[in-house]
Amino acid sequence: MNNVKKLIVVSILSGVFSGVRGSIFMVVGGRVNVRLRLRLMSSLLTYEQGFFDLTKTGDITSRLSSDTTLVGDQVTLNVNVFLRSLVQVIGVLIFMFMVSWQLSLLAFISVPVITVLSKWYGNFVRSLTKVMQTKLAQGNSVSEAAISSMPTVRAFDAGPTEYREFKGHMDEYLALNTKSAIAYSGYATVSTSLPQLVTALVVFYGGLLVRNGDISSGELVSFLLYLQSLSDGFSSIGYIFSSLTQAVGAADKVFELMYRKRPGMPQQQHGLEPNTCRGEVTLKNVEMYYPARPNRRVLNDMSLSVPPGSIIALCGASGGGKSSIISLVQHMYEQSSGKVLLDDVEVHEYSPRWLSQQISIVQQEPILFARSIRRNIMYGLEGTDREPSQDEIERVARLSNCDDFISKMPMKYETEVGERGVQLSGGQKQRIAIARALVRKPKILLLDEATSALDAESEHMVQSAIDYMIETARSKDGAGMSVMIVAHRLSTIRNADTIFVVQDGQVVEQGNHSELIETDGAYSALVRRQMNVQKKLESQTIE
Numbered sequence: 001m002n003n004v005k006k007l008i009v010v011s012i013l014s015g016v017f018s019g020v021r022g023s024i025f026m027v028v029g030g031r032v033n034v035r036l037r038l039r040l041m042s043s044l045l046t047y048e049q050g051f052f053d054l055t056k057t058g059d060i061t062s063r064l065s066s067d068t069t070l071v072g073d074q075v076t077l078n079v080n081v082f083l084r085s086l087v088q089v090i091g092v093l094i095f096m097f098m099v100s101w102q103l104s105l106l107a108f109i110s111v112p113v114i115t116v117l118s119k120w121y122g123n124f125v126r127s128l129t130k131v132m133q134t135k136l137a138q139g140n141s142v143s144e145a146a147i148s149s150m151p152t153v154r155a156f157d158a159g160p161t162e163y164r165e166f167k168g169h170m171d172e173y174l175a176l177n178t179k180s181a182i183a184y185s186g187y188a189t190v191s192t193s194l195p196q197l198v199t200a201l202v203v204f205y206g207g208l209l210v211r212n213g214d215i216s217s218g219e220l221v222s223f224l225l226y227l228q229s230l231s232d233g234f235s236s237i238g239y240i241f242s243s244l245t246q247a248v249g250a251a252d253k254v255f256e257l258m259y260r261k262r263p264g265m266p267q268q269q270h271g272l273e274p275n276t277c278r279g280e281v282t283l284k285n286v287e288m289y290y291p292a293r294p295n296r297r298v299l300n301d302m303s304l305s306v307p308p309g310s311i312i313a314l315c316g317a318s319g320g321g322k323s324s325i326i327s328l329v330q331h332m333y334e335q336s337s338g339k340v341l342l343d344d345v346e347v348h349e350y351s352p353r354w355l356s357q358q359i360s361i362v363q364q365e366p367i368l369f370a371r372s373i374r375r376n377i378m379y380g381l382e383g384t385d386r387e388p389s390q391d392e393i394e395r396v397a398r399l400s401n402c403d404d405f406i407s408k409m410p411m412k413y414e415t416e417v418g419e420r421g422v423q424l425s426g427g428q429k430q431r432i433a434i435a436r437a438l439v440r441k442p443k444i445l446l447l448d449e450a451t452s453a454l455d456a457e458s459e460h461m462v463q464s465a466i467d468y469m470i471e472t473a474r475s476k477d478g479a480g481m482s483v484m485i486v487a488h489r490l491s492t493i494r495n496a497d498t499i500f501v502v503q504d505g506q507v508v509e510q511g512n513h514s515e516l517i518e519t520d521g522a523y524s525a526l527v528r529r530q531m532n533v534q535k536k537l538e539s540q541t542i543e
């Protein structure tokens with residue numbers, strides 16, 4: 001009866017032990033998964049030259065999900081079983097040596113072979129897994145891009161093309177998967193049959209030892225049972241080894257991204273953070289190449305200066321380099337020679353955080369995030385000591401002509417704008433982007449003027465918001481706010497203190513409107529062309 005009681009206690013204890021052990025590893029696996037994701041996300045959000053040029057962002061977002069999950073899962077499942085098997089193997093080994101050291105040594109002749117084989121197999125699987133994860137990520141990137149752009153896919157009836165593209169990646173993944181399965185079958189064949197062969201040898205030699213009276217037949221039987229248990233332990237360690245190598249293969253890519261060239265959040269705090277900013281921007285003999293196209297010079301000996309509180313316009317033919325100048329001022333890219341200065345200090349010397357506090361930008365195609373209008377307006381300031389009050393948000397919304405359409409929405413400022421702001425019109429998005437720029441009270445306002453995407457009414461609304469910004473910059477209230485506008489509309493250009501005509505990466509003319517008209521060069525040609533287009537449009541409308 002006592003024995004039965006003991007058995008019950010042991011069974012319950014072992015159940016509890018295995019349950020607790022399992023849950024501990026689930027917690028550990030979950031933590032590994034989340035920690036990896038957080039580290040990767042924080043590293044991806046770190047400011048880095050040229051990172052904006054990554055075309056396959058889906059590849060990266062997939063790393064955030066699938067690779068980190070794989071690593072976490074393998075930790076949960078395998079480390080747990082690995083530890084259990086290791087204890088089993090060590091215990092059994094001790095018992096085996098206690099029975100017969102000669103038989104034990106014989107039982108181990110396969111170990112060196114299996115060790116070498118496992119090492120080779122591990123390396124193979126590791127490199128293969130890396131490629132497989134890349135193929136999966138590429139597939140994810142295609143599906144993400146297609147699903148998030150369904151209206152375009154549908155409009156161009158590109159469903160079959162997208163499917164073929166996706167299937168191409170999946171087929172490549174499957175081929176690699178088959179290769180991995182064949183390698184596994186070879187590895188498993190050798191690593192399973194070798195111990196069986198060794199068992200046959202042990203039975204043969206053990207029989208001799210029993211006949212010579214060196215060990216009893218009972219000891220031989222127990223040795224064989226230990227051997228079986230040992231082989232079970234080894235085979236589960238082998239299995240775990242291959243799964244863990246897979247996880248390490250996946251983790252390799254994650255770590256590669258995490259520790260790429262300019263990693264680490266602390267770098268973000270580095271750099272100068274002066275208490276004041278005058279807002280004087282100067283470009284001196286700047287030459288620039290984009291990392292994605294290192295052979296194409298985009299800016300060539302570019303020099304310009306923006307005195308504090310002035311308004312300058314950049315105009316000229318498409319592709320001339322106007323937006324590239326704006327990116328350099330924000331220090332999104334590094335010039336290859338020359339200097340980009342803010343208040344006589346090179347922009348790379350400032351901390352990126354400080355720099356972005358001084359500069360606000362309204363992009364040509366403003367990007368909104370899938371959150372409420374209120375949160376979009378105070379984007380980047382939320383949760384900081386610069387977070388604007390609701391009154392302030394409403395004030396800038398009024399100034400940027402957003403107030404009318406926001407007040408007509410049922411949830412007002414709490415209205416969700418949808419993924420990339422799809423639930424708003426182009427003009428509405430643009431006006432929210434202007435409010436977002438104004439609420440930051442910048443010292444330098446960069447404006448990449450949007451023209452084509454807006455209808456006449458929206459254009460009027462956006463234009464009057466821009467005019468207001470320019471007026472603010474000129475007024476005492478906005479003293480010191482310099483404005484750099486990539487301008488297409490004559491009305492905006494005309495108001496600028498200095499106009500720079502940019503062609504093929506160089507300033508070909510500069511001066512104010514009347515000076516440049518008098519010069520009768522590239523600028524006046526540009527103005528004439530615009531007026532002609534305007535006249536044509538007007539006559540067509542009248543007809």
Ligand SMILES: Nc1ncnc2c1ncn2[C@@H]1O[C@H](COP(=O)(O)OP(=O)(O)OP(=O)(O)O)[C@@H](O)[C@H]1O
Nearest residue numbers: 053290292293298317318319320321322323324325
């Ligand atoms: N991220 C990038 N990677 C590589 N090349 C780029 C990148 N962005 C722009 N370019 C190239 O740099 C050149 C200048 O582009 P930029 O956008 O500065 O011209 P732009 O004058 O602003 O044109 P637009 O008036 O059409 O906006 C173009 O030839 C363009 O193809």
